Amino acid sequence: MTSLTVEKPPPAEPEAPTRTKKSVARRLIPFGYLSPTIVLIVVLMVVPIIMVISYSFRDNVIVQENSVFAGFANYTDVLTDPDFVAALKNTFIFITVSMVAHLLLGLGFAMMLNSGMLSGVTKAIFRVVYVLPWLFTIAVIAVIWRLLLDPSGVINYVLQTLGIIQDGVNWLGDPGSALWVVTFVNIWSGYPFFMISLLAGLQGIPGELYEAASVDGANPWQKFWNVTIPQLRPVIISMAVLDLIWTSQQFALIWMMTGGGPLNSTEMLSTFTYKLAFSEYEFATASASAVIVLLLTMILAFFYVRQQRER
């Protein structure tokens, strides 16, 4: 069964051959149960998307009474803005590096936790420790890492003591390091979800496959590449695409750690759009940017759905 789709409803109850008024009323029953959901989806998704698209083709929206049609002017403004291009590039680096690292860490930790050499208690303790970063909200994670990364903080102290750096580094204040540092923090906060899903996947691999590989004389390395990876492949691909989508929507972490700075070095599509709307009150231009973000996300979502169909 595919991942994010609701399972197909069970077959219909047998219907009476003649369609009476009662059977028409019966057919409306499921829509009665769905009506609150339908109203909410219309109010929270359909109408807002229509609104943001219409804003993006107009000028003076929200803040002024009379908006005017502006054609593609807002889109031209956004796409030719060097800050937008920088945000696009930063977002690309941020999401791809995060995804690869989430996958490697998640798989590594899941395999260690799944090892047959550990006792149940040891596993349970390490599982809780490994899940820890996932249990804190992004606002908390941003504050913790700002403390750790402070120029006079504990990370600089350790690196100086080990002789790796000479003076305290202002990790978040240096345009050369800020993007890598926020990516590192995002990796720290996001790998547990991969780990949990991959652990469930590992536990679902039938033991006979490993036994058969042993009979064929496979070493652990060969078993990993010929049994584990092919068995996990569907989970890995789904998680990878979902992670790209989620990480591209990351706003709070960047906003609280750097605000997109210094010198736009950590500006993402989300922070760029937010600033246009809520710092500069350029809601029309911000809407154009928001629609572009929506389109980029839809491309990723399309790959996700196609992958799910193949499974």
Added chain:
Amino acid sequence: MTTATLKGPRRTLAKAGLIVGLTLGGLFAGLPVLWMLSTSFKANGEVFQNPPKLITESFSFDAYTEILGNGAQLRFFLNSYIVAIAVTVLTLLVAVLASYAFSRFTFPFSKTINAVIVSVQAVPPITLVIPYFGLVVALGLYNTYPGLILTHMVFTLPYAIIMMTAYFNTLPKELDESVKVDGGNSWTALWRILVPISVPGLIAVGVYTFMISWNEYLFALALTRTDDMRTVPIGIQLLMGQHSYEWNQMMAMSILGSIPVLVLFLIFQRRFIGGLTSGAVKA
């Protein structure tokens, strides 16, 4: 599993490697959290002392009493509880009705409606926050609880419906059929039979819903204005601005703000992870 077949010295070596790996991973995951805990018990002057110490001479709960004795900080917690509990109750109610329809009825457009619900999850919040701002201002819901509660449901409802439908599908149809034989209708079957036996599923969905709402940041930032309407995540940020370097209080606030989610997670860990991996990721 793969190493279980190793024998003798190779097995000892593999086990040693495993323990080193696990410990390094544990330090990577756990040390930042430990440092947050340690800092919350320090006096502010000791936060950046050299060399750093895990437990300092003036170990105290002062940072916590400062936060808990401050009405403005407590208001953030009150707001978060009001919003997250309301979102959880409303989400469960609406999701139970919708999941019942998907699980027990065949009707036209069910696949289309289902696909729309699933696709809501992919819509970027940054795209929605701009029209939401226009909407809540127009409806007079800007800087109010209903504005936050309503908009949070765009995140919680799709998940809740997907997970609840999967849960209902695991329950045999004969259960609710029996009510109909006794002359009851589908409404009675839902509330008398299905909902009471679905409590484990409702708890898993409820815990997840509460966590999403409690942690939400972007809408809480953009759709409220005054400090008395801010939720905990925004409150943490405000603390960072106000007393720029009251690190011990920021860490205490962070821990206090994380407690509801930590407690829920630890109590319902098994059920929650099971529900998440079977309901949402693999379904």
